[in-house]
Amino acid sequence: MSNWLAEVAAVFAKDWKSEARTRYALNTLGLFALSTLVLVSVGLGPMGVDAAGAEVLPFLLWIVLLFAATAGLPRAFVHEEETHTAIALRLAARPSTVFWGKLSFALSLTWALEALVAPLFLALVQLEVAAPWAFVAGLAAGGFGLAAASTVIAAIAAQARGRSTLFAVLSFPILIPLLLLVVELTRAALAGDAAPMVLRQLLLYDGAVAVAGAMLFPAIWNP
Amino acid sequence: MPSIRRGAAVGFRRPYNPPVPPAPSTAPMVSLSFTGVRRRFGRLSVLAGVSGAAGAGQVLVVTGPNGSGKSTLLRCLAGLLAPDAGEIEHREAGSEPLTAAERRLRVGYVAPDLALYEELSTAENLDFFARLRRVPATRGGELLDLLSLPRGRAAGALSSGMRQKLRWAWALLHRPRLLLLDEPFQNLDTGGEAVVRALLAEHLAGGGAAALAQPVEVTVADDWQVAEHVELAG
Numbered sequence: 001m002s003n004w005l006a007e008v009a010a011v012f013a014k015d016w017k018s019e020a021r022t023r024y025a026l027n028t029l030g031l032f033a034l035s036t037l038v039l040v041s042v043g044l045g046p047m048g049v050d051a052a053g054a055e056v057l058p059f060l061l062w063i064v065l066l067f068a069a070t071a072g073l074p075r076a077f078v079h080e081e082e083t084h085t086a087i088a089l090r091l092a093a094r095p096s097t098v099f100w101g102k103l104s105f106a107l108s109l110t111w112a113l114e115a116l117v118a119p120l121f122l123a124l125v126q127l128e129v130a131a132p133w134a135f136v137a138g139l140a141a142g143g144f145g146l147a148a149a150s151t152v153i154a155a156i157a158a159q160a161r162g163r164s165t166l167f168a169v170l171s172f173p174i175l176i177p178l179l180l181l182v183v184e185l186t187r188a189a190l191a192g193d194a195a196p197m198v199l200r201q202l203l204l205y206d207g208a209v210a211v212a213g214a215m216l217f218p219a220i221w222n223p
Numbered sequence: 224m225p226s227i228r229r230g231a232a233v234g235f236r237r238p239y240n241p242p243v244p245p246a247p248s249t250a251p252m253v254s255l256s257f258t259g260v261r262r263r264f265g266r267l268s269v270l271a272g273v274s275g276a277a278g279a280g281q282v283l284v285v286t287g288p289n290g291s292g293k294s295t296l297l298r299c300l301a302g303l304l305a306p307d308a309g310e311i312e313h314r315e316a317g318s319e320p321l322t323a324a325e326r327r328l329r330v331g332y333v334a335p336d337l338a339l340y341e342e343l344s345t346a347e348n349l350d351f352f353a354r355l356r357r358v359p360a361t362r363g364g365e366l367l368d369l370l371s372l373p374r375g376r377a378a379g380a381l382s383s384g385m386r387q388k389l390r391w392a393w394a395l396l397h398r399p400r401l402l403l404l405d406e407p408f409q410n411l412d413t414g415g416e417a418v419v420r421a422l423l424a425e426h427l428a429g430g431g432a433a434a435l436a437q438p439v440e441v442t443v444a445d446d447w448q449v450a451e452h453v454e455l456a457g
Contacts, residue, residue: 003357006354006357007354007355010351010354010355011355013351014340014343014351017343017347018340018342018343021342021343022342083338083340083341084336084337084338085338085339085340087303087332087334087336087337087338088337088338088339088352088393090303090327091301091303091327091328091330091332092328092352092355092356092397093355094328095324097355218324222302222303222323222324222327
């Protein structure tokens with residue numbers, strides 16, 4: 001393994017080890033996702049793909065995922081700043097390895113969240129997916145976009161005093177395009193359409209956010 | 224007034240130490256110089272044109288009351304803060320001056336605001352940073368033994384003196400040529416201070432350099448070469 005990859009892996013492994021001990025992000029993500037899922041399922045009941053279900057449910061699924069992720073993912077950076085461990089990290093790791101290590105951690109958390117929430121959501125509202133692979137591709141690509149955008153926004157917000165407010169303000173313009181694309185893709189997957197054009201747009205969004213994040217991160221992370 | 228005390232046992236005090244040339248046996252493995260370093264935080268001017276230098280085997284002593292800018296100066300030297308004006312030149316083994324990004328990764332830094340991961344054990348903390356710094360995993364264990372720190376105890380469960388020792392272990396992990404020490408003996412008992420002073424002496428004897436900041440008088444061992452005493456006004 002190259003030195004760079006080994007450093008990324010070290011940051012990723014450290015974040016998981018810390019998370020396994022504190023369970024701060026896991027608890028936040030899990031509790032938020034489960035409570036909103038229960039609310040949605042109790043409020044709506046089994047809607048199915050007929051009626052308005054196919055129109056409304058993709059939005060609800062992604063709103064649950066988005067808010068759960070944004071409640072838990074920023075912790076990776078905020079915790080480093082609040083506990084002053086960011087200084088040690090700044091003095092020991094290259095910014096690019098910190099960025100990709102944190103992004104890998106956020107991505108694994110997001111995908112784990114999706115693996116928990118999506119099947120539960122489909123079961124609770126009795127929704128069938130006509131194009132499962134397109135649905136999974138939407139979850140994977142949408143999860144990457146969510147993790148990459150959250151990582152960059154959290155890195156910026158963690159430097160500020162009003163972290164929560166700044167995170168919400170910055171998230172709005174960056175995550176709305178992602179949400180619109182991924183809902184469109186999920187809606188198409190429910191109807192049995194792979195929607196390759198939307199998937200391509202989503203992948204372009206993912207690439208753009210990841211590349212912009214990697215380029216901006218050294219300036220955000222260091223003076 | 225802050226001062227340097229040389230030879231604590233003898234009690235000999237010198238309020239100011241003149242610059243001492245580098246020892247001839249230590250080639251220019253490392254050199255640090257800074258001129259006219261200025262730094263403001265909003266309207267507050269913390270550093271107003273500070274200069275100093277240290278070569279291989281030498282200590283640069285920085286003293287001054289609380290709020291005089293000692294920590295800010297050391298952060299600027301470490302590359303953690305960008306000065307508003309002034310030049311910082313840190314060279315290693317005759318290299319070109321290091322950039323701020325390079326300085327960050329090269330220096331050893333001990334400061335009160337430096338913290339390690341409380342949920343990880345001392346050994347896990349050093350192992351993580353050893354992987355980042357690409358040094359053998361055994362180095363962390365050696366330092367923990369030298370500093371008499373328990374390997375399996377969570378960093379968050381350490382006493383303040385043990386935390387300070389862990390900061391020293393973290394700072395020495397990659398065998399830096401330049402040590403930046405902000406109140407490095409804080410919270411240490413007599414035995415602990417003796418150990419870290421011995422580690423510092425070994426670092427200097429090996430051709431390393433150090434910048435040491437203290438709010439009050441600094442007790443300087445007889446075998447330390449004090450390059451300069453920078454006294455910051457409050």
